[in-house]
Amino acid sequence: MNRINKLFQEKKNIISIYYTAGYPNLGDTVAIAEELERSGADLLEIGFPYSDPVADGPVIQASSKAALDAGMTLELLFEQLKDLRKTVSIPVLLMGYVNPLLQYGVANFCKSCAEVGVDGCIVPDLPMAEYEELYAADFKAYDLTNIFLVTPQTAPERIQKIDGLSNGFIYLLSSSATTGQNLSVSEGTEAYFSRIADLKLKNPTMIGFGISSKETFDKACQYANGAIIGTAFVKSLKADDVSGSVKEFMKTFKP
Amino acid sequence: MNYFVNEKGYFGDFGGAYIPEMLYPNVEELRTRYLEIIADEGFQKEFHQLLKDYVGRPSPLYLAKRLSEKYGTNIFLKREDLNHTGAHKINNTIGQILMAERLGKKRIIAETGAGQHGVATATVCALRGLECVVYMGEIDIQRQAPNVARMKMLGATVVPATSGSKTLKDATNEAMRDWINNPIDTHYIIGSVVGPHPYPDMVATFQSIISEETKKQLLEQTGSDQPDYVLACVGGGSNAMGMFYHFINDENVKLIAIEAAGKGVDSGHSAATTALGKEGVLHGSRSILMQTEDGQVIEPYSVSAGLDYPGVGPQHAHLFKTHRGQYVSVTDDEALQAGLLLTQLEGIIPAIESAHALAYLEKMEFTGKENVVICLSGRGDKDMDTYMKYFGL
Numbered sequence: 075m076n077r078i079n080k081l082f083q084e085k086k087n088i089i090s091i092y093y094t095a096g097y098p099n100l101g102d103t104v105a106i107a108e109e110l111e112r113s114g115a116d117l118l119e120i121g122f123p124y125s126d127p128v129a130d131g132p133v134i135q136a137s138s139k140a141a142l143d144a145g146m147t148l149e150l151l152f153e154q155l156k157d158l159r160k161t162v163s164i165p166v167l168l169m170g171y172v173n174p175l176l177q178y179g180v181a182n183f184c185k186s187c188a189e190v191g192v193d194g195c196i197v198p199d200l201p202m203a204e205y206e207e208l209y210a211a212d213f214k215a216y217d218l219t220n221i222f223l224v225t226p227q228t229a230p231e232r233i234q235k236i237d238g239l240s241n242g243f244i245y246l247l248s249s250s251a252t253t254g255q256n257l258s259v260s261e262g263t264e265a266y267f268s269r270i271a272d273l274k275l276k277n278p279t280m281i282g283f284g285i286s287s288k289e290t291f292d293k294a295c296q297y298a299n300g301a302i303i304g305t306a307f308v309k310s311l312k313a314d315d316v317s318g319s320v321k322e323f324m325k326t327f328k329p
Numbered sequence: 330m331n332y333f334v335n336e337k338g339y340f341g342d343f344g345g346a347y348i349p350e351m352l353y354p355n356v357e358e359l360r361t362r363y364l365e366i367i368a369d370e371g372f373q374k375e376f377h378q379l380l381k382d383y384v385g386r387p388s389p390l391y392l393a394k395r396l397s398e399k400y401g402t403n404i405f406l407k408r409e410d411l412n413h414t415g416a417h418k419i420n421n422t423i424g425q426i427l428m429a430e431r432l433g434k435k436r437i438i439a440e441t442g443a444g445q446h447g448v449a450t451a452t453v454c455a456l457r458g459l460e461c462v463v464y465m466g467e468i469d470i471q472r473q474a475p476n477v478a479r480m481k482m483l484g485a486t487v488v489p490a491t492s493g494s495k496t497l498k499d500a501t502n503e504a505m506r507d508w509i510n511n512p513i514d515t516h517y518i519i520g521s522v523v524g525p526h527p528y529p530d531m532v533a534t535f536q537s538i539i540s541e542e543t544k545k546q547l548l549e550q551t552g553s554d555q556p557d558y559v560l561a562c563v564g565g566g567s568n569a570m571g572m573f574y575h576f577i578n579d580e581n582v583k584l585i586a587i588e589a590a591g592k593g594v595d596s597g598h599s600a601a602t603t604a605l606g607k608e609g610v611l612h613g614s615r616s617i618l619m620q621t622e623d624g625q626v627i628e629p630y631s632v633s634a635g636l637d638y639p640g641v642g643p644q645h646a647h648l649f650k651t652h653r654g655q656y657v658s659v660t661d662d663e664a665l666q667a668g669l670l671l672t673q674l675e676g677i678i679p680a681i682e683s684a685h686a687l688a689y690l691e692k693m694e695f696t697g698k699e700n701v702v703i704c705l706s707g708r709g710d711k712d713m714d715t716y717m718k719y720f721g722l
Contacts (some may be wrong), residue, residue, distance in 0.1 A: 128612075129349040129351065131506075135492050139492075139493065142571075149623070170611075174606075177620065178624070199610070200347065201348070214594060223349065224349070227351075252506045252510060
């Protein structure tokens with residue numbers, strides 16, 4: 075069984091952390107992963123940066139730009155992750171936009187992921203139909219999970235279809251928004267989360283976008299198997315004390 | 330060969346809707362409704378009425394006698410520069426504002442580079458009383474002060490795009506982010522034949538009025554509705570697609586698209602996308618774009634703010650790849666000289682974008698009997714600063 079399915083079978087209230095590869099310093103990628111695992115993170119999403127990240131708010135955009143300016147590329151990222159599995163045992167996903175992936179070659183990308191022990195990826199602007207028709211076979215060949223997003227506006231039939239194509243978890247967006255805004259669980263959001271629960275999906279769910287505090291994390295865990303923290307974590311990273319700032323941040327969630 | 334969009338939203342290998350799930354409902358709503366709305370008799374009536382009485386269409390097809398003499402052939406100018414707001418952009422914004430109304434949207438967003446599309450959008454929003462927010466790169470805001478003032482006077486809010494390179498592509502990113510955050514009440518008026526399906530097809534349909542009129546006018550003036558050549562400049566490619574549209578299936582009509590080479594195709598300061606680009610995905614569609622080996626988008630350069638876009642519309646990518654269209658480029662210098670030439674031979678100051686199409690005449694060979702149509706996509710008022718600096722006026 076792959077690491078992701080195992081995690082969801084064994085744990086509840088899963089805490090997943092997103093951060094941008096090569097930020098705040100180009101060489102920090104693996105060190106952050108190690109420190110996050112030590113500090114209690116259950117799942118990692120490592121962003122490979124793109125010049126035009128339309129689904130992201132200002133904080134993650136800025137981290138992407140800094141990483142690109144420092145020289146981050148997909149090729150370098152895989153080089154950095156070469157020995158990942160010697161020190162990191164929790165599941166790892168790569169998250170990024172479709173164009174860098176196309177230039178690297180999707181089959182090639184899947185092969186590199188499998189070689190370094192990456193468990194899957196999240197590509198927000200890769201449409202479901204194109205994934206199914208052109209790339210699903212490559213993902214399958216290397217036993218990689220592809221994670222799809224669902225928003226409050228996603229129609230039930232479409233959610234069912236996404237559930238059918240998924241084999242890890244489904245990423246529930248707390249609202250239709252770019253990253254980095256605060257989760258406010260209004261009546262509407264609650265109705266949306268219960269609507270999802272009623273669908274009795276075969277895949278577990280994680281809530282992301284707007285999770286910035288212990289309070290919002292706990293709230294999200296009432297409705298899903300866990301939650302994803304991105305912007306708040308990226309914002310907290312200090313270039314001159316990466317390990318210390320990771321520890322400090324995680325203390326709030328895993329005291 | 331099918332040069333138009335298929336049922337999956339592709340033009341050959343290009344197009345599609347590469348958008349995050351947050352945009353899916355917005356784009357899907359438009360995709361399922363645009364054809365039926367455009368086909369509706371009431372829509373057509375209102376669209377054509379506004380094009381006639383408000384925009385001032387049909388725009389003339391003018392046989393430029395002195396320019397024709399100079400090149401030794403028959404050159405016709407399709408005068409989009411005479412439209413209200415000074416360019417072809419208004420054809421699309423009229424169509425899209427009527428679309429937005431029928432979709433029940435109350436708020437309009439747009440991106441703009443030089444400000445022409447922003448002005449055309451702010452204009453139709455004022456006309457119909459809708460809220461208007463225009464995203465514009467911070468650097469472009471400084472470069473295009475008069476157009477910023479026009480948009481403000483028309484009641485639009487101009488929001489600086491401060492991310493990335495702070496120009497057109499970043500303004501487009503910001504507009505998309507706005508749409509993600511406002512999925513219910515907002516319509517995004519994209520200004521060119523780019524973006525996720527159905528935008529490239531929808532914008533081309535609205536701009537196709539250019540070639541529809543040209544065919545009738547050519548028939549009246551020359552006895553045939555088929556010219557030998559049709560020329561237009563290409564940034565994202567909306568005036569070119571409008572100019573090519575009804576000639577695309579007339580395979581004996583040669584379609585020539587002129588891109589901006591900037592300081593030279595290989596100078597590192599260029600916007601010649603088909604020469605420098607590779608296939609990839611930008612702003613929601615698969616097309617050809619200028620990018621690094623790692624798939625990061627390269628910021629293009631051209632003296633003309635309407636042509637410095639790092640991609641081309643997917644239909645252009647298809648015409649290029651199938652060789653139905655010939656994609657070429659001219660430099661800043663060649664375009665500016667062509668702008669001066671037209672001004673002095675015909676008394677028409679062209680936009681620097683349109684001057685790129687004119688400049689390609691220098692590189693063509695004629696026997697004297699050809700009929701050549703050039704899309705004069707906009708007027709040069711907005712470019713006086715650039716002309717003044719270049720020619721020391």
